[in-house]
Amino acid sequence: MSAEILLRYLHFLSIIVITATLASEYVLVKDNLTKKEISRLSFIDLIYGLASITVFAAGLTLWLGEYGKPAEWYSKNWIFHLKLTILVVIGLISIYPTIFFLKNRKGDGEALVSVPKNIKRAIGIELILLAAIPILAGLMAKGIGLSL
Numbered sequence: 001m002s003a004e005i006l007l008r009y010l011h012f013l014s015i016i017v018i019t020a021t022l023a024s025e026y027v028l029v030k031d032n033l034t035k036k037e038i039s040r041l042s043f044i045d046l047i048y049g050l051a052s053i054t055v056f057a058a059g060l061t062l063w064l065g066e067y068g069k070p071a072e073w074y075s076k077n078w079i080f081h082l083k084l085t086i087l088v089v090i091g092l093i094s095i096y097p098t099i100f101f102l103k104n105r106k107g108d109g110e111a112l113v114s115v116p117k118n119i120k121r122a123i124g125i126e127l128i129l130l131a132a133i134p135i136l137a138g139l140m141a142k143g144i145g146l147s148l
Contacts, residue, residue, distance in 0.1 A: 003067060004062075004067035004068050007058050007061055007062055007065075007067060008058075008062065008068075010054060010058045011054075011055055011058035011059055011062060014051045014052075014054040014055035014058060015051075015055055015133070017047065017048075017051035018048060018051045018052060018055060018130070019127075019130060021044050021045070021047050021048035021051065022048060022123060022126055022127050022130065023127065024044050025041060025044055025045065025048070025097065025123050026120065026123045026124060026127060028040070028041055028044070029041065029097075029115060029119055029120045029123060030115065031114065031115055031117075032112050032113065032114055032115065033112070033113055033115055034109060034110055034111065034112060034113070035104065035105060035106065035107050035108060035109050035110070035111050035113060036109035036110065038101055038104045038105045038113060039105040039106075039109070041101050041105075042101040042102060042105045045094075045097065045098050045101050048094070049098070052091065052094075056087075063075075073146065074140075076146060076147050077140055077145045077146045077147070078145045078147070079136050079139050079140050079144060079145030080140055080145065082136060082145075083133060083136045083137065083140070086129050086130075086132055086133065086136075087133070089129060090126045090129050090130060093122050093125055093126050093129075094122070094126060096118065096119065096122050097119050097122055097123055100115070100116070100119055
């Protein structure tokens with residue numbers, strides 16, 4: 001199996017993991033959570049973070065490496081830049097829930113913590129933005145947005 005196929009598989013698998021972890025966080029976040037529940041969410045968020053690093057590393061390698069299309073094909077495509085911008089925005093939004101989970105995960109496992117409404121809202125916005133990525137990827141695959 002070629003390195004390109006493995007990289008593309010890793011990239012795609014990481015995207016699936018990101019989607020699954022964000023959806024899990026969205027479903028599991030409630031108005032009040034025990035520290036034990038927050039600890040679980042923190043672990044899910046860790047998996048999300050690792051998948052984000054993996055998708056970034058694999059994507060960067062596909063973009064700038066010697067695999068598949070030349071780097072110029074991506075670099076001169078405004079849709080690719082839009083996709084990257086959306087991913088950066090998702091990453092920035094994700095900082096808020098991550099900090100909340102990390103700050104509130106330790107202590108008495110049964111202690112209740114009130115969860116700010118903005119935590120669930122932030123995760124929901126991340127999911128909505130993430131939903132735009134597949135259509136952008138499909139457009140890119142067809143060469144739409146390319147200005148060579």
